[in-house]
Amino acid sequence: MKQPFLTKEKAEEIIAKIPTPFHIYDEKGIVDNARELFKAFSWNKGFKEYFAVKATPNPAILKLLKKEGCGVDCSSYTELLMAEACGFSGDEIMFSSNETAAEEYVLARRLNAIINLDDITHIDFLKKHAGIPQKICLRYNPGGDFKIGTRIMGNPADAKYGLTRPQMTEAVKRLLDEGVKEFGIHSFLASNTLGNEYYPELAKILFRTVAELTEETGAKFVFVNLSGGIGVPYRPDQPKNDIFVIADGVEKAYRETLLDKGIEGIKIFTELGRYMLAPYGLLVTTAIHAKHTHKEYIGVDACAANLMRPAIYGAYHHITVLGKENAPCDHVYDVVGSLCENSDKFAVDRPLPKIDDGDILVIHDAGAHGFSMGYNYNGKLRSAEVLLHPDGSFDLIRRAETVKDYFATFNFMDEFRAYR
Numbered sequence: 001m002k003q004p005f006l007t008k009e010k011a012e013e014i015i016a017k018i019p020t021p022f023h024i025y026d027e028k029g030i031v032d033n034a035r036e037l038f039k040a041f042s043w044n045k046g047f048k049e050y051f052a053v054k055a056t057p058n059p060a061i062l063k064l065l066k067k068e069g070c071g072v073d074c075s076s077y078t079e080l081l082m083a084e085a086c087g088f089s090g091d092e093i094m095f096s097s098n099e100t101a102a103e104e105y106v107l108a109r110r111l112n113a114i115i116n117l118d119d120i121t122h123i124d125f126l127k128k129h130a131g132i133p134q135k136i137c138l139r140y141n142p143g144g145d146f147k148i149g150t151r152i153m154g155n156p157a158d159a160k161y162g163l164t165r166p167q168m169t170e171a172v173k174r175l176l177d178e179g180v181k182e183f184g185i186h187s188f189l190a191s192n193t194l195g196n197e198y199y200p201e202l203a204k205i206l207f208r209t210v211a212e213l214t215e216e217t218g219a220k221f222v223f224v225n226l227s228g229g230i231g232v233p234y235r236p237d238q239p240k241n242d243i244f245v246i247a248d249g250v251e252k253a254y255r256e257t258l259l260d261k262g263i264e265g266i267k268i269f270t271e272l273g274r275y276m277l278a279p280y281g282l283l284v285t286t287a288i289h290a291k292h293t294h295k296e297y298i299g300v301d302a303c304a305a306n307l308m309r310p311a312i313y314g315a316y317h318h319i320t321v322l323g324k325e326n327a328p329c330d331h332v333y334d335v336v337g338s339l340c341e342n343s344d345k346f347a348v349d350r351p352l353p354k355i356d357d358g359d360i361l362v363i364h365d366a367g368a369h370g371f372s373m374g375y376n377y378n379g380k381l382r383s384a385e386v387l388l389h390p391d392g393s394f395d396l397i398r399r400a401e402t403v404k405d406y407f408a409t410f411n412f413m414d415e416f417r418a419y420r
């Protein structure tokens with residue numbers, strides 16, 4: 001059973017001020033989870049989580065995580081600006097971009113962010129446009145299949161990211177010539193992983209590579225960035241990852257692969273997005289139609305423009321009908337949004353309690369890659385975001401878009417001046 005952090009009473013109180021649909025985030029859940037992460041990795045001096053901004057790009061969330069000791073992982077000009085506005089600078093910003101534009105590197109250098117290079121040709125590009133910093137990270141792509149045991153977890157050979165193993169050696173040598181003093185290494189080989197083995201396996205690969213590169217080039221490595229990829233159980237019957245088991249696995253690899261080779265003082269960094277936020281966000285929506293045709297449909301006031309994972313990946317997101325948490329799931333519905341796209345379905349053939357018009361539905365695990373993947377198809381407007389505080393009070397942390405926002409990019413045209 002997945003229990004939402006929002007009760008029907010609280011939802012009604014919020015809806016009286018902020019109409020559905022909106023995303024709501026649970027401050028207590030976010031903070032407690034972040035503290036557990038830091039506790040799990042406390043064996044590593046200098047451990048730092050760089051929250052992947054793309055997962056939930058909201059200043060209130062970024063500031064909340066900053067207070068817990070997190071930095072930010074940015075990959076675009078706008079994300080860097082948001083990081084700057086929220087008070088992040090220098091080593092608190094990891095810039096893990098790809099196909100990077102010159103002005104993005106210029107901004108990253110101005111903020112003194114740690115730059116994570118995605119390709120060997122970016123050495124010259126960065127040098128030309130923004131200059132080479134003293135500390136730099138390289139994104140490694142080992143190619144082939146990424147397997148844990150016999151299970152294929154990812155397919156790096158098909159991924160556009162990172163440098164090959166020979167390029168890693170060449171890049172480190174080039175960067176040493178350019179005056180780089182400290183290196184980091186990064187890799188992202190599998191997404192939304194469950195089962196606790198991903199980070200330890202990835203860590204083994206990266207630690208081994210650090211040991212090899214140190215021996216080959218004499219370069220000084222100071223951190224290993226395990227990036228994102230720790231998953232969350234979207235389905236109620238899936239087991240939750242245990243961050244302490246994960247961190248212990250990374251420590252074991254650290255001892256066996258680095259300490260045994262005499263390499264010390266390597267900091268562990270992470271760039272988690274989903275794991276930090278997904279379970280602590282709900283998309284709150286109201287049932288507005290019940291349609292009985294070849295199937296039973298419940299039409300809601302949210303659509304794929306508010307949460308696109310079901311439409312594009314067929315992703316499962318659990319749904320709770322508030323006030324009917326303990327009612328029998330004796331109806332089978334497709335819960336659908338209003339886009340003129342047949343993929344706009346939050347749930348297909350989902351057993352749920354009987355739903356009446358006006359019922360409030362919460363769509364679970366929408367706190368990461370939820371609002372942020374939103375879009376304006378069919379002229380749909382992006383929804384509001386709300387932060388629920390531990391004492392039950394709440395703040396609007398992003399207002400919903402209005403038609404004025406939608407028309408803003410036309411407002412130099414006479415017909416749209418009125419909407420300014």
Ligand SMILES: *Cc1c(COP(=O)(O)O)cnc(C)c1O
Pocket residue numbers: 052054055073096188191192227228229230271272273274275368
């Ligand atoms: C998307 C992304 C992340 C976060 O991934 P999650 O699956 O949300 O943990 C981290 N680092 C980089 C470079 C990414 O692109």
